[in-house]
Amino acid sequence: MTDQAELVRRLRAAGCVFAEEEAEILLESATGDDLEGLLARRVAGEPLEQVVGWARFAGLRVKVRPGVFVPRVRTERLVEVALAHHPRPEVVVDLCCGSGALGLAFLVGVEKSIELHAADLTAEAVDCARDNLEGRGEVHRGDLYAALPDHLRGRIDVLLANTPYVPTSALGLLPPEARLHEPTSALDGGADGLDLARRVLAEANDWLAPGGAVHIEASDDQAPTLVDHAVACGLHAEVDGSVVTATRSTQPRSPRR
Template sequence: MSASPSLAPYSAIVSRLRAAGCVFAEDEAELLISTARTPDDLAAMVDRRVVGQPLEHVIGWAEFCGLRIAVDPEVFVPRRRTEFLVTEAAALAGPRAVVVDLCCGSGALGAALGAALDHQVELYAADIDPAAVRCARRNIGSDGQVFEGDLFEPLPATLRGRVDILLANVPYVPTREIALLPAEARIHEARVALDGGADGLDVLRRVTAEAPSWLAPGGHLLFEASERQIPQAVDVVAREGLIPRVAGSDELDATVVIGTRPASRTGPVG
């Protein structure tokens, strides 16, 4: 049973959260109160939030594309802007699409795309972080398979040349800018999910180097990048023989690059 507001004065919690710098203190207080099982549980959750732990880690889930995605401590919290990537992928996916969620983190993208397509997909996901893999397995459940390993390495070889939609939520923060991130991300999320190397595109280069051999003819690679990285990211995609396209959402402040394998090729490449 969830705790009721009477177990801990709502106004007192709001005051503590506001003093700690929580902009949406009222909404957060309601979430904490509705999630807590006991008064002691609620007090501990408020204490964790006040010292700066991400709300999603405190309550154990994040809302993403209308789903409640389980998010364990230190696992990357799915951002709302990434919902745009899922929307773009859903528009490109055909019936019974083969989908790979690479650098899957909590598995939010694969789970959301599967739900958007009425679970009529063949879904695979992979991440190098064991904590993220455990989380993704809970979120994806029986709708797909989740593998632990570095990028494509743990995926079944039978997927080569068959992937219709390759979601690659690669880290793209330049190493020197990690220190500038909000403390919630910098301290409480795994660095491997944030650090994209010197220019933020190191992991992307590794993904695009192998992507053509995994994509089906006409298949699509989708990933996010910052607006200032777009020219370089587009060049990286084009150099590997994929046809690049850029899509953006002003509402979500999101930019997605889509690289499409030419449909004229037959069979795996690379």
């Protein structure tokens, strides 16, 4: 039997900075006599959230599993910005949903019932998001908008999109927990990190409802480039901390020639 002090000592020896908090979470999450097994995985460098099977996000316990991106505390801001921007939406989409944490947090935070859709490229993420949403939203698999049912075209009020945004050349600088234990497809955003975000913006006008907005997380360096791209795509764009919000005009669009 491993007591809490011994757990803290072994976690600290393995380089875990928040050893006390991690020990508490391991003790709380262990069932039966699997504590040693969980500790061994954590000490070997697996992210705590993948070891225990859940992550704290916006006050919620979100299920995660190996092969699925662990939702980050900084991304809670994206949900807050989206809720403030559009408090009474009808249709909400969580694109690049991973565990589905953003859509779930939006669903819990919004004051009314919504039609929620989530989508991701990988089967692991789609399964995990279905687990988390428990039937309160539809989860689709595919490449960005290609995953979505056509009836959502022009109807999305809120589009949450935490696209992968690490520049390819910086992948090697990530902490080992991300580099070795999260899929590259969840991290790699191409040469300047914005390949996926640009693609999301390029089609946003077709999918957003009039007045609808897409909210994308970016680094401080990337945000101005993303704003310029959003404007070039005919959207109104603004930055709030790490979140770029790009809004479709409320005016009807002129018919395509």
